[in-house]
Amino acid sequence: MITLSGVHKGFGANKVLQGVDLTIAKGTSMVIIGGSGTGKSVTLKCILGLVTPDQGTITLDGQDVARAEREAFLARFGMLFQGGALFDSLKVWENVAFRLLRGALKRPKAEAREIAIEKLRRVGLKPEVGDLYPSELSGGMQKRVGLARAIAASPEIIFFDEPTTGLDPIMAGVINELIREIVVEMGATAMTITHDMSSVRAIADNVAMLHGGVIRWTGPVADMDATDDPYVQQFIHGRAVGPIESVR
Amino acid sequence: MSLLSPIAALGRVTLSGLAQVGRITLYAAATLAHLVRPPFYPREFLSALLNVGWLSLPVVGLTALFTGGALALQIYAGGQRFSAEAVVPQIVAIGMVRELGPVLVGLMIAARVTSSIAAEIATMKVTEQIDALVTLSTHPMKYLTVPRVLAGFLTVPLLVGVGDIIGILGGFTVATGQLGFNKASYIQNTVDFLELPDVVSSLIKGAFFGFIATLVGCYHGMNSGRGAMGVGQATKNAVAMASILILAANFLLTSVLFGS
Ligand SMILES: Nc1ncnc2c1ncn2[C@@H]1O[C@H](COP(=O)(O)OP(=O)(O)OP(=O)(O)O)[C@@H](O)[C@H]1O
Ligand SMILES: [Mg+2]
Numbered sequence: 001m002i003t004l005s006g007v008h009k010g011f012g013a014n015k016v017l018q019g020v021d022l023t024i025a026k027g028t029s030m031v032i033i034g035g036s037g038t039g040k041s042v043t044l045k046c047i048l049g050l051v052t053p054d055q056g057t058i059t060l061d062g063q064d065v066a067r068a069e070r071e072a073f074l075a076r077f078g079m080l081f082q083g084g085a086l087f088d089s090l091k092v093w094e095n096v097a098f099r100l101l102r103g104a105l106k107r108p109k110a111e112a113r114e115i116a117i118e119k120l121r122r123v124g125l126k127p128e129v130g131d132l133y134p135s136e137l138s139g140g141m142q143k144r145v146g147l148a149r150a151i152a153a154s155p156e157i158i159f160f161d162e163p164t165t166g167l168d169p170i171m172a173g174v175i176n177e178l179i180r181e182i183v184v185e186m187g188a189t190a191m192t193i194t195h196d197m198s199s200v201r202a203i204a205d206n207v208a209m210l211h212g213g214v215i216r217w218t219g220p221v222a223d224m225d226a227t228d229d230p231y232v233q234q235f236i237h238g239r240a241v242g243p244i245e246s247v248r
Numbered sequence: 249m250s251l252l253s254p255i256a257a258l259g260r261v262t263l264s265g266l267a268q269v270g271r272i273t274l275y276a277a278a279t280l281a282h283l284v285r286p287p288f289y290p291r292e293f294l295s296a297l298l299n300v301g302w303l304s305l306p307v308v309g310l311t312a313l314f315t316g317g318a319l320a321l322q323i324y325a326g327g328q329r330f331s332a333e334a335v336v337p338q339i340v341a342i343g344m345v346r347e348l349g350p351v352l353v354g355l356m357i358a359a360r361v362t363s364s365i366a367a368e369i370a371t372m373k374v375t376e377q378i379d380a381l382v383t384l385s386t387h388p389m390k391y392l393t394v395p396r397v398l399a400g401f402l403t404v405p406l407l408v409g410v411g412d413i414i415g416i417l418g419g420f421t422v423a424t425g426q427l428g429f430n431k432a433s434y435i436q437n438t439v440d441f442l443e444l445p446d447v448v449s450s451l452i453k454g455a456f457f458g459f460i461a462t463l464v465g466c467y468h469g470m471n472s473g474r475g476a477m478g479v480g481q482a483t484k485n486a487v488a489m490a491s492i493l494i495l496a497a498n499f500l501l502t503s504v505l506f507g508s
Contacts, residue, residue, distance in 0.1 A: 081379065
């Protein structure tokens with residue numbers, strides 16, 4: 001279980017998070033929605049310790065993440081970055097198998113490669129892609145390689161930062177299904193950021209909406225449509241008019 | 249107030265320069281601490297050896313060759329003024345080995361290696377690759393900095409050695425081909441004149457310069473600002489800082505090694 005309580009983070013005068021409270025139960029899928037630039041990516045980075053919160057605490061299974069032993073802590077996580085963040089000096093399969101080629105989870109090269117090719121297949125990429133370099137792939141393909149890398153070592157907790165942006169609708173459907181499978185079959189805990197409402201419905205057990213530096217609304221996905229919160233309503237229906245200012 | 253502002257500005261620059269040196273010293277200490285603690289990344293180290301050492305050979309060789317040749321011409325012309333043109337072999341040897349070899353190689357490494365390290369790591373930083381490394385349980389310091397700095401420390405002395413020899417060869421070519429020196433006696437004079445401390449000091453300087461050049465590149469890359477502009481700034485600052493630190497270190501090392 002991951003809990004955030006009173007998390008604040010600002011960059012200079014830009015106060016991004018202003019007291020985020022959120023709980024993600026073990027083995028569930030949480031989807032975070034919210035306008036561009038509201039701090040969704042920053043929230044994930046705070047949990048991983050890539051960004052240090054100015055205030056507030058984040059715990060994993062009751063233990064403060066700031067005090068956790070980094071190595072063991074990070075070994076439980078997988079993360080898909082919004083921009084893919086592939087290592088461009090390594091081949092695609094070496095990117096996917098990164099964790100399996102070094103460190104605590106190290107295994108023989110042939111075996112690591114096999115796992116990488118299998119993960120690539122799961123995100124809809126052919127084995128040949130494994131021998132290319134990231135710069136030779138399209139944006140959507142890079143995104144899927146990033147996803148394959150995030151799940152390669154079968155982590156307990158996986159963060160997906162906009163997994164389906166830049167993908168065609170069919171491929172987006174495949175990825176949504178994959179994320180759902182990972183949660184249901186492997187019992188992983190997932191936190192996904194997405195702007196795509198059909199993804200939200202496909203992936204989420206629970207939904208949280210980030211707005212104005214706080215969690216504006218959170219609840220089971222089934223309650224999302226029925227809520228009378230005007231912010232959520234405006235967001236899920238994509239209306240230009242409403243409490244969320246669209247022109248700043 | 250306005251009269252004092254240039255002084256205040258100078259003070260600010262000095263302070264920020266000192267703070268910079270302090271931070272890089274801490275960074276160096278952290279690098280050394282990671283250097284001795286596993287895990288190690290041999291593959292990264294090998295590729296750093298290739299990039300820093302082997303692939304720098306052409307640049308280093310050409311720089312040294314032309315400088316050695318020019319040096320021979322200058323010393324001959326200058327020596328003629330007091331009928332001492334015969335000292336060309338000795339002065340070329342000592343000039344190359346003690347001073348020009350290490351400094352020129354150091355500066356060429358700052359231009360070629362520091363810039364590429366800084367740009368590469370800064371790009372990794374702005375594209376979140378460094379964050380990705382961390383989430384994949386890999387310490388960026390161990391994976392990126394340590395292999396490069398170690399490669400610089402070990403290979404730049406070798407490059408300096410090669411540069412020294414090629415520089416002397418450049419002098420030899422010009423002196424024997426153009427200035428009428430006898431080949432055998434030129435070599436004899438060079439070998440007789442050079443002493444072991446000259447050569448050792450050259451290599452020691454190389455090791456320091458290699459350490460500085462790679463460390464400064466990594467430091468500025470890791471601390472790069474955001475976007476393409478951040479990468480440009482990081483690269484520019486890295487090359488400037490590495491060059492200045494190399495020249496400053498050269499002065500300090502020369503005073504320590506030959507001061508007394
Ligand atoms: N390292 C940083 N330095 C300075 N500002 C930052 C940094 N990272 C994020 N920000 C700022 O924090 C705010 C939130 O950024 P974040 O990336 O979390 O947005 P987001 O909700 O993920 O948006 P999007 O949906 O567009 O990805 C933005 O205003 C951004 O400029
Ligand atoms: Mg984002």
